[in-house]
Amino acid sequence: MPLTLKDIARMAGVAESTVSRAINNKPGVGEETKKKIMEIVREHNFQPNQLAQGLAKKETHMIALMVTDLSSVGYEIIKSIESVANKEGYNCIICNTDNNPEKKKAYLQLVLNNRVDGAIIIGGELADKSILNLALKKDGSLVLVNCLAEEMLIPTLLVDNSKGSCLAVSHLLEQGLENIAIVMGPSDDFLESEKLAGYKQALEKYNIPFRNDLVFETDGSQEGAYWAFLKAVDGEGLPDGFFVTSDILAIGLVDVIKTGGYLVPEDFPVIGYGDSLITSTISPSLTVVAEPLTNLGSCAAEYIISLIRGKCPEDIIKVLDPVLIKRESSIVKKTK
């Protein structure tokens, strides 16, 4: 049976309120008394019951982390949220929604149930507006990462994907390439179209004309990358490098290049999109555009905590820049 405030109070010969003040570093406790109390607290390793604290203070010091799929979101972001949150005295509860509206709804109820002080929603499609509204109305705090809430004013963190593509393509252009192919997923995907835009933007910046025959749209699978490469080497205007809009596609592409008897990066420099353990592990290690996960996480944590504390962050929508992680696959080496 754990100790309670009352026990400590009795031991110290003071009132509960005094102990409470002492523990919470509130003013109005005598030097002496406080010392005595803290002594006893330490000695018995007393921990206030946070449930009771929460009930009295109307806060739980818990933050919900809503992800569609634990395996598809970078852990770095979670780790960094957790780290900032911990530092501020918050714990994170992890909510795997599987992109299932029912589960999402159930989890958002946590906010309503006073289980958490706020929630960070990472990626995926947005839940029912009705629920979001409910959560917001009961002064639940919400922060969105990499997903959009149309019409609603919710603090949101985004990454500029077109800038990422531009970064990658520029890196190749700067090394003198002129016929860079882009291998991408379905172009009706908003993210993919953004990446294509960035690709064009880079070309423009370097005054390289855009060629439609260097755009290879695939289904996004490894096999898709195979076909894209075959088509690329089959055509007349052979590309001299590849920008690929996902890591899976990039892995497939590198693989087919190698099986084709070519070398990466000697024959074809390749840049992928999205960092994962794989991209750094395969050979050659892949240069990729990566989301600034740690940054994203710490921003999200800071946002939600300041919201919880009643301050509205200066920027409702903040767009972070991706970074280019330069590894082996993109270093142009003229072999001739």
Place this chain on the structure above:
Amino acid sequence: MPLTLKDIARMAGVAESTVSRAINNKPGVGEETKKKIMEIVREHNFQPNQLAQGLAKKETHMIALMVTDLSSVGYEIIKSIESVANKEGYNCIICNTDNNPEKKKAYLQLVLNNRVDGAIIIGGELADKSILNLALKKDGSLVLVNCLAEEMLIPTLLVDNSKGSCLAVSHLLEQGLENIAIVMGPSDDFLESEKLAGYKQALEKYNIPFRNDLVFETDGSQEGAYWAFLKAVDGEGLPDGFFVTSDILAIGLVDVIKTGGYLVPEDFPVIGYGDSLITSTISPSLTVVAEPLTNLGSCAAEYIISLIRGKCPEDIIKVLDPVLIKRESSIVKKTK
């Protein structure tokens, strides 16, 4: 301002206690009254404050998941714990300890603080016994997964690694191989020694003599695998297949085999240990021994929940069998 029990009671014209009984499906509420109450509850989407519930019932319906590093533990295990827990009305709070004793201690305090009803500790070195004891004493429930608590009687889930190796090696032996090399990490690691034991066990089962020159001990890195392979092809008794005790080593090995101009599995079948996105993504896809993550997770969840509910699981220590995920890299194809 969310509704409370009192509000509902007033609306229904009954006492709070009656509403409480109705909501919790407790006996002693008239058919009619209950219907009326539930009607109002639904209409206003009333959610009882779980903090208050927890305080009154002395339970939080929260489980802590303690991992040393979010990125190194299979998500599957977390997902499966979460899924079982959710089904039973529990939420999981995720605790990334970074194998840092301080953080570990801090997190175990959650148990003491009544923040969680119990904790599942996954992998890593065990925390301070003193803290564990504290947690246990205050009737905190603990379950260990893939780690051992010497001297203490804590329900534990383990995976039989020697059996996993045996499974893998047997799979190769069954296909007629006779000179299977094992590429392993440092043999002073308990896990590695277990895997070696399983390797020997399989040989014995198939009456193949054990050869010390087919054991390649490395530092566990990809480079380690390179050197191991070079040594292997350099020696006289060329192996006809490889069992590799980690996925990183396996990836390195496959890579060096391919750069050496050999084919996997045609020239050298390879089996790795530990499943990850990489192993299924690289080409050829890797046959691996995998921990039964989903199973491990659901067992752990069931254990902790039954502990929380006061039942001790039948087996204090339960050993689960790994599974062999057969993919391309291990299928022997006689090329001659």
Place this chain on the structure above:
DNA sequence: TTGTAAGCGTTATCAC
């Protein structure tokens, strides 16, 4: 500076 007492929103134990 310290103590008293009234909450916080539930559940549980009594009476009726």
Place this chain on the structure above:
DNA sequence: GTGATAACGCTTACAA
């Protein structure tokens, strides 16, 4: 079957 009422453990006016 239903309703007061006392917990649960803590915070916080308000008094003293």
